[in-house]
Structure formats: C-alpha cells, structure tokens
Amino acid sequence: MTWKRVCGVMLAGALMTGCAWGQQDYFSNWPAGDSPLEVGKRVAEHFVTSPHQYIRGPESTIHYSEVATWYGALRYATLTHDDALRTALIKRFDSVMPDGPEASRIPRRHHVDDSIFGVVPLEIGIETKDPKYLDYGKSWADRQWENPQPDGLSGETRFWIDDMYMLTMLQLEAYRATGDKKYLDRDAKEMAAYLDKLQQPNGLFFHAPDVKYYWGRGDGWVAAGMAEMLSELPADHPQRARILAGYKLMMAGLLKYQGKDGMWRELIDHDDAWPESSSSAMFTFAMVMGVKHGWLDAATYGPAARRGWLAVAGYIDQNADITSVCEGTGKKDDLPYYLARHRRTGDFHGQAPVLWAVDALLQ
Numbered sequence: 001m002t003w004k005r006v007c008g009v010m011l012a013g014a015l016m017t018g019c020a021w022g023q024q025d026y027f028s029n030w031p032a033g034d035s036p037l038e039v040g041k042r043v044a045e046h047f048v049t050s051p052h053q054y055i056r057g058p059e060s061t062i063h064y065s066e067v068a069t070w071y072g073a074l075r076y077a078t079l080t081h082d083d084a085l086r087t088a089l090i091k092r093f094d095s096v097m098p099d100g101p102e103a104s105r106i107p108r109r110h111h112v113d114d115s116i117f118g119v120v121p122l123e124i125g126i127e128t129k130d131p132k133y134l135d136y137g138k139s140w141a142d143r144q145w146e147n148p149q150p151d152g153l154s155g156e157t158r159f160w161i162d163d164m165y166m167l168t169m170l171q172l173e174a175y176r177a178t179g180d181k182k183y184l185d186r187d188a189k190e191m192a193a194y195l196d197k198l199q200q201p202n203g204l205f206f207h208a209p210d211v212k213y214y215w216g217r218g219d220g221w222v223a224a225g226m227a228e229m230l231s232e233l234p235a236d237h238p239q240r241a242r243i244l245a246g247y248k249l250m251m252a253g254l255l256k257y258q259g260k261d262g263m264w265r266e267l268i269d270h271d272d273a274w275p276e277s278s279s280s281a282m283f284t285f286a287m288v289m290g291v292k293h294g295w296l297d298a299a300t301y302g303p304a305a306r307r308g309w310l311a312v313a314g315y316i317d318q319n320a321d322i323t324s325v326c327e328g329t330g331k332k333d334d335l336p337y338y339l340a341r342h343r344r345t346g347d348f349h350g351q352a353p354v355l356w357a358v359d360a361l362l363q
Contacts, residue, residue: 036309045085061105064113065348074086118138125177144171171187191239218329220281277315292363324343325347
C-alpha cells in the first residue's frame with residue numbers, strides 16, 4: 001500500500017500524525033485509478049453507450065435515475081472541457097426530444113419522478129445557450145407549478161424524502177438557466193416545508209412519515225438536494241438560514257454513522273445492513289460540497305468526505321459499473337423488507353451520484 005493510500009484511508013475524524021493536509025489537500029493526491037478525473041471519464045463515457053434502464057414495454061418512459069446520470073455526465077463534460085463527450089451526451093438526448101425517434105419515451109405524468117426529465121434540456125441549454133433546449137426545459141419547470149396548492153407549494157408535493165432532490169432540482173436548474181428568481185423562491189419554500197415536516201431530531205429522515213426507517217438512498221436524495229440548493233441561495237435569502245441549519249444537522253447525524261470502511265449502510269443506523277454505494281456517494285457529494293463552500297468545518301468533514309470517496313471508488317468494477325446499489329425501494333413499515341433489498345450492479349441510481357461526487361471534487 002502506498003503512502004498516499006495509507007494517508008487517504010487512515011484519515012478519519014481528525015488529522016493523523018504525519019499527514020499534514022490543508023483544506024484543499026483533502027481532495028487531491030489520489031491513489032492511481034481513484035482520481036475523480038479518471039473515474040468520471042470512465043463512468044460518463046460508459047453512460048453514453050448504455051441502454052435506457054427500466055424500459056419494460058412500449059409505455060415505459062425515461063426513468064428519473066437516467067436523468068440524474070445525464071446531469072452528472074453533462075456537468076463532468078463541462079468541468080473537464082470535454083467537448084466530444086458533451087456532443088455525445090446531447091446526441092443521446094436528441095433522440096428523446098419531441099421530434100426525436102424515441103419521443104414516445106418522454107415522461108407524461110404530472111409527478112416528481114417524471115417532471116425531473118426537464119433537468120437534462122435545461123443543463124444542455126445552460127452549457128450550449130441553445131434556446132431550443134432552454135425553452136423546452138423551462139416548459140417542464142413551469143408545468144410543475146401550473147396548479148399549485150393553496151399554500152403555494154407545487155401540486156406535485158407529496159412529502160416523500162426523495163422529492164427533496166426530485167422536485168427541487170428542476171426548479172433550481174430553471175433558475176440557473178434563466179436567472180429568474182421565482183424558480184429559486186419556489187425551490188427554497190418547498191425545501192423548507194419538507195425540512196419542517198420530515199427532519200428528525202438526529203438530523204436524518206424517515207423514508208416517509210409513516211415508515212420510520214432511515215433508508216440510505218432516500219436520505220441521500222435529501223443530502224444532495226440541500227447541497228445543490230445551498231450552492232445557489234444568496235446569503236440574504238429568507239429561507240437560506242433554515243435550509244443551512246437543516247443541512248448541517250443532517251451532516252452531523254451522518255458523520256456518526258459512517259462505517260470504518262468509509263461507507264454508509266443501506267439502512268443508515270443498522271450495523272447489520274450492507275454497505276450501500278448510491279447513498280454513500282450521495283453523502284460524499286454533500287460533504288465535499290460543504291467543505292468546499294465553507295458550510296462545514298474542513299478538519300471534521302474533509303477526512304470523512306475523502307474516506308467516503310475512496311470507499312465508493314472501490315465499488316466501481318472493470319466495466320465502470322457501480323456495484324452494491326440498492327434496488328428501487330418503495331416505502332413499507334417493515335424492517336425485514338429493507339434488510340432484504342437486493343444489490344444491483346450498474347444501476348443508474350448508483351452511476352448518477354458517483355458522477356455528482358466527481359463533479360463536486362473537480363469544482
């Protein structure tokens with residue numbers, strides 16, 4: 001084992017003697033093959049040639065996990081100035097534009113899992129300035145608020161923790177694409193409402209109000225959604241303090257449950273649950289963002305984020321597929337149900353957050 005590997009693995013809650021890391025050094029000096037640049041290239045290029053997932057018949061549409069992977073790959077292409085990769089990713093999306101050969105795969109429901117589809121054309125529009133994609137993506141964001149609730153929240157609000165990424169990410173991208181503050185205000189109000197209703201005193205989130213289990217990937221969506229939003233909310237925004245407080249409380253809770261191997265479990269607070277890669281990548285992403293933006297104490301969270309990344313990188317196989325990804329999981333108030341969830345390899349639920357973590361580390 002190299003000195004760099006030893007230093008990277010041993011860094012835990014505090015700096016280890018002999019490893020004098022500065023804030024930026026937590027996220028550099030990677031072992032061979034584990035650097036975000038290398039991993040991102042492999043995973044993003046693999047996505048370009050991957051078939052759609054969760055297509056079970058002629059009525060099946062693009063799945064939200066594919067959208068999340070597209071977003072991560074597009075961000076990677078931008079951060080690395082990889083024009084060839086971006087072109088390939090846009091070509092893949094052109095096939096599911098309204099005039100494309102796979103237009104039948106465009107999601108149709110007024111539902112958070114379908115509406116997030118608009119993130120991809122918005123991100124393409126942000127990167128290319130092409131009004132075709134900007135206008136199409138904006139139409140999805142506007143549709144999401146066509147029939148708001150009396151309290152001003154989206155009609156798609158359902159108070160599942162997944163929505164703290166699914167619902168908010170579309171509005172955030174619309175704000176990034178247009179600069180129109182209404183999208184950011186919608187977003188922040190929605191996130192604050194979810195925090196007030198769903199966050200537990202230990203900082204974590206039950207899968208749903210009637211299912212009192214801390215399911216890893218569900219909490220991962222929350223962590224990622226808050227980190228994304230905090231990166232855009234101005235210091236004087238009326239909801240920023242509430243969201244930042246909720247984020248910090250969650251990160252402190254997660255820190256207590258990170259395993260010695262750097263991973264988090266499929267059920268966060270159950271040592272007998274298996275190490276799960278998609279949630280671990282999501283939590284790593286959220287902590288990297290916190291350290292880099294100064295929301296979290298670097299000496300406390302930098303080592304944890306580094307350990308998380310090195311652990312997750314070890315779950316990527318020779319085909320650039322992420323292993324040990326929890327299968328899609330509906331809510332059920334039953335412990336054996338969660339503990340028996342199957343592990344998948346190459347599922348977009350895992351490919352996506354690995355790319356997000358890559359992007360955060362490269363920023």
